Amino acid sequence: MDGIVIIGAGECGTRAAFMAREAGYVGPITLIGKEPHLPYERPPLSKLADGMVQMKQICVAGALEATEIRYLPGVSASAIDVASHSVRLTDDAVLQYDKLLIATGASPRHLNCVGAQHALDFRTYADADVMFSRAQGAKSAAIIGGGLIGMELAAVLRGRGIKVSIIEAASKPLGRAVPPRFAERLHLHHVKEGVAFHLGQGVSEIQKGGAILTDGTAVPADLVVGAIGVVPDTELAQQAGISTGNGILTDMFLRTSAPDVFAAGDCSAVSQIGGGHMRFESWRNARLQGETAGRNMAGANEPFNGMPWFWSNQYDLSLQVVGLPSAGHAQVSRTIEGGDLEFYLDDGRLVAAAGLGVGNACAKDIKLAEMLVANGASPDPSQLADPAVNLKVLLKSLRAA
Structure with a gap:
């Protein structure tokens, strides 16, 4: 047996490997990564450093060697046989596993219009390298999709002096995950920075010189980027007969329907206490689920109870x-120096919070709000609204009670 086998060397899979070792697992661990690089973090890809794409490595080769984690770069899994506890790789090698983690992540959702091949994806280091290389000689860009990734890319490209157009099928950008007041503020900030928006519009054709909208409008662009979301990579699991839905379905312990097979990260949909399954798409979720899966593969029986959390930097706003x-x-609003906060209560209990401000103006308050949510706090709404009331005081009072 090859002990623990992990398919996917992103944030989730890599953290799972290290956590299994930290939890005391002494058997073999094999980490399979389809990209040729050492494992790296994805969020920095949209944040250039000295004009270059950043590759922030999760670990160095020495750390893998020191913990005896066998890393197989540039190869991926082609099939899983749950009956024989084996994984076949694209180089025809076969690995036997005691425990298997599927951490294949997600892939960009592709456009289905004429000329869709002319639109660039933005997911991997290679994608980012191609996009920013082409952006060096571009004067204009069209971004299809007004979600977080599309808006972040728009901010980066505007910072390079490139004229940017955002094409969004919905009536407003950032409509799915961002509180409306903050979505509107970010929208107006982009307009102030010179971004042109084409809202309520689809794309009928992409050409080398730009995009044609469904109403016939031509949007000239030297560079076209598709940013219409991602889909979970579930094909391996489906072919192996593992239960899937909007992701690979797992219980609260990240176990799939197949014995000794776990799934975590962007590809997984985790069972919820209130029923159904939920798929989280964020860097921190990938990390926390990977760590939970690593401990459980090492012998623990720990439910995943991470809280949804994400961030986005656009211009000087966070x-x-x-x-x-x-x-x-x-909803309860609070204005602080440099930013604004929104608190969300369900039957008096704080269940969510959001902040938008310059730089890290809201970071401390959001962290405290997260702790209040995790502790099941039911704070007085008037205290939440009052900037003179430190959230740390509310947290201390809750813990003392």
């Missing part, structure tokens, strides 16, 4: 959202 805000929640 957005953070913790929990799952809903229009049905009671």
Whole structure:
């Protein structure tokens, strides 16, 4: 047997490997990565350093060697046989596993219009390298999709002096995950920075010189980028007969329907206490689920109880959202120096919070709000609204009680 085998060497799979060792697992661990690089973090890809794409490595080769984690770069899994506990790789090698983690992540959702091949993806280091290399000689860019990735890329490209157009099928950008007040503020900030928006529009054709909208409008662009979201990579699991839905379905312990097979990260949908499954897409979720899976493969029996959280930097503004805000929640607003906060209460209990401000103006308050949510706090709304009331005091009072 090859002990623990992990398919996917992103944030989730790599953290799982290290955590299994930290949890005391002494058997073989094999980490399979389809990219040729050492494992790296994805968020920095949209944040250039000295005009170059950043590759922030999760670990160095020496760390893998020191913990006796066998890393196989530039290869991927082609099939899983749950009956024989084996994984076949694209180089025809076969690995036997005691425990298997599927951490294949997600892939960009592709456009289905004429000329879709002319649109660039933005997911991997190679994608980022191609896009920013082409951006060096570009004067204009069209970004299809007004979500977080599309808006972040728009900010970066505007910072390089490139004229940017965002094409979004919805009536407003950032409509799915961002509180409406903050989405509107970010939208207006982009307009102020010179970004042109084509809202309520689809794309009928992409040409080398730009995009044609469904109403016939031509959007000239030297560079076209598709940013319409991602889809979980579940094909391996489906072919192996493992249960899938909007992701690979797992229980609260990240176990799939197949014995000794776990799934975690962007590819997984985790069972929820209230019923159904939820798939989280964020860097921190990938890390926390990977660590939980690593401990469980090493012999623990720990449920995943991470809280949804994401952030986005656009120009000088930073957005953070913790929990799952809903229009049905009671909302409380607070204005602080350099930013604004929104708190969300469900039957009096704090369940989510969001902050938008300059730089790290809201970071401390969002962290404290996350701790209040995790502790099941039901704070007085008037205290949440009052900037003179330190959230740390509310947290201390809750813990003392």
